[in-house]
Amino acid sequence: MRHSKLGRIAVAAIATLSLATLTACGSDDPAPGSTGATSGGDKGGNIKVGFSQLGAESGWRTANTESIKANLTAENGFDLTFVDAQQKQENQIKALRDFIDQDVDIIAFSPVIETGWDEVLQDIKDAEIPLVLVDRTVDTTVEDPYVTWIGADFTQEGRTAGEWVKKNHPDAKIFELQGTMGSGAQTNRQEGFREVIGDNVIGEASGNFTRAEGKAAVEGALAAYPDMDLIFAHNDDMGLGAVEALEAAGKKPGVDVKIVTVDGVRDGLQALHDGKFNYVVECNPAFGNQLADLLRSVKAGETVPKETIVIDEAFDQTITQEFIDARTF
Structure with missing residues (x-):
């Protein structure tokens, strides 16, 4: 066999996620590694998403970033502010606080490590901005800090x-x-x-x-x-x-x-x-399309699965x- 499927089950709810549109806004004072929205035009109806990527440490991470940027576009209903944290937690925390100040519709991030997020996660929760974890998870004392997580097992x-x-x-x-x-x-x-x-x-x-x-x-x-x-x-x-x-x-x-x-x-x-x-x-890093669908459902107030497992394979x-x-x- 060239490759074999891993024993995982993708969450079926992804297939039926809403097509409602979303957007995210830029910052007058962007965090290190940040970029503005993926494209121009009238973004008034788009979902404002602040996304903090942990860095660009590997080919996998680069591919994941490309997939996310290719799907969270203005044409697809998003206004994306993207921040590369350069593998530093302090950069991610600054980006998350900037997203709160920008009053984005949704915050999403791939945490560089699991711990040390309690204060900023509580601030996000107090601001009533839904949080989506991507790829990696957090270990926190904050109760119910995120709406959903998407990534590999x-x-x-x-x-x-x-x-x-x-x-x-x-x-x-x-x-x-x-x-x-x-x-x-x-x-x-x-x-x-x-x-x-x-x-x-x-x-x-x-x-x-x-x-x-x-x-x-x-x-x-x-x-x-x-x-x-x-x-x-x-x-x-x-x-x-x-x-x-x-x-x-x-x-x-x-x-x-x-x-x-x-x-x-x-x-x-x-x-x-x-x-x-x-x-x-x-x-598999190429799940930007699944993330986009998930964000649409979050913005629409729909019930989403707490976890979405991206299907992987194995190769010999x-x-x-x-x-x-x-x-x-």
């Missing part, structure tokens, strides 16, 4: 990776290359993976979801854990950094050290096809070049 992604390792390399000595510490993607992928793998992990370090830091972490791991023979990387970019570190050390990635990753962006799938990765669990080395070339992200 990170815990299941970790389980899926672990199940492949357990079936194909049950005695592997595993180094776990983790994402940004404290993020939902890091904690949940680790939880799901360890749930299946148990004590096979001999070492771990964070690569912060970037290729450069993933390379540095694996360089250190080669010295600290010379007998490791499998790397589980929490995203493709760190896995590609691991490839660079292994090759520089005279090792053959995918052979001497197996590599399992999460994301499924084109560069990662190419490494899989080329035999440098062994298995890739998809985390039988993947074809034709499939990779047709990939949109």
Whole structure:
């Protein structure tokens, strides 16, 4: 098989979401990394959406941003103010407060980490602005802080990776290359993976979801854990950094050290096809259309599911070049 469906069920309510239109407004004093509305024209009837993206740390994040911007357009009924937080929580908190001051219709954001949001989330709630979480989740004492969340099942992604390792390399000595510490993607992928793998992990370090830091972490791991023979990387970019570190050390990635990753962006799938990765669990970033439908329903006051799971797949080395070339992200 080229790829297999993960055992997940998409929330059926997405298919019937309202087509009511929405909008978001810009700021006279934009936060770092911010952009104004996606296009000009009369935005009086559009839904004003303030969206804070956590950064641009990976190919996945770039694809997710592109999907969101391509769907939250004036033509689709939105007036979007977009802020790139550059992987800094303080930038996101400033952006969220700016959105409150701008009196947007809806606030949406992908939190860089899970904790530290209590005060600003309470401010959003007090302002009676509906909040939508995208991709990542929060750990907060604020009661019922958001209307809905949309994203992937990170815990299941970790389980899926672990199940492949357990079936194909049950005695592997595993180094776990983790994402940004404290993020939902890091904690949940680790939880799901360890749930299946148990004590096979001999070492771990964070690569912060970037290729450069993933390379540095694996360089250190080669010295600290010379007998490791499998790397589980929490995203493709760190896995590609691991490839660079292994090759520089005279090792053959995918052979001497197996590599399992999460994301499924084109560069990662190419490494899989080329035999440098062994298995890739998809985390689909292209759900901007689903987010747009969800925001329309929120603005219309409709009942929406508390969670919407984006359907992912998983890929092995039988993947074809034709499939990779047709990939949109």
